[in-house]
Amino acid sequence: MAAPSAPRPPRPRKEPQPLVIPRNAAEEQRLRLERLMRNPEKTVPIPEKLNEWAPRPPPEFVRDVMGSSAGAGSGEFHVYRHLRRREYQRQDFMDAMAEKQRLDEEFQKKLERNKMIAEEQTAKRRRKRQKLKEKKLQAKKNKLEQKKQEKGQ
Numbered sequence: 001m002a003a004p005s006a007p008r009p010p011r012p013r014k015e016p017q018p019l020v021i022p023r024n025a026a027e028e029q030r031l032r033l034e035r036l037m038r039n040p041e042k043t044v045p046i047p048e049k050l051n052e053w054a055p056r057p058p059p060e061f062v063r064d065v066m067g068s069s070a071g072a073g074s075g076e077f078h079v080y081r082h083l084r085r086r087e088y089q090r091q092d093f094m095d096a097m098a099e100k101q102r103l104d105e106e107f108q109k110k111l112e113r114n115k116m117i118a119e120e121q122t123a124k125r126r127r128k129r130q131k132l133k134e135k136k137l138q139a140k141k142n143k144l145e146q147k148k149q150e151k152g153q
Contacts, residue, residue: 055090 022028036044066076 055093
């Protein structure tokens with residue numbers, strides 16, 4: 001039997017919070033932020049990115065090799081079915097990875113193309129601004145020359 005210990009001090013009571021049901025996603029996000037900002041010193045748990053599923057690598061040494069003789073036992077079907085299911089999963093995974101890689105390449109090409117188009121537009125506008133600037137300078141020079149000629153007469 002444990003020795004009686006000193007009585008614990010009562011826990012501080014929390015203020016009752018009003019029940020607020022968010023009507024949309026923005027309001028829900030606002031409520032979460034308010035809850036986080038009530039105690040800014042408290043650390044916020046940030047979940048790690050989940051690793052993608054990948055098929056198990058094939059074994060280095062296969063112990064239960066199926067024989068080639070006719071009349072396989074009734075238990076062999078379940079082994080075959082499991083192996084077939086794993087192979088289909090592996091093929092589906094490889095197809096999904098190939099598709100993902102293709103989409104990534106297309107996205108990178110699209111980014112490069114958009115970047116080139118933006119640079120061309122910028123260069124075109126830069127040339128236009130430069131042209132206007134030169135035109136203004138030329139007009140200013142012409143005006144100064146006209147004033148000089150008027151004074152000289």
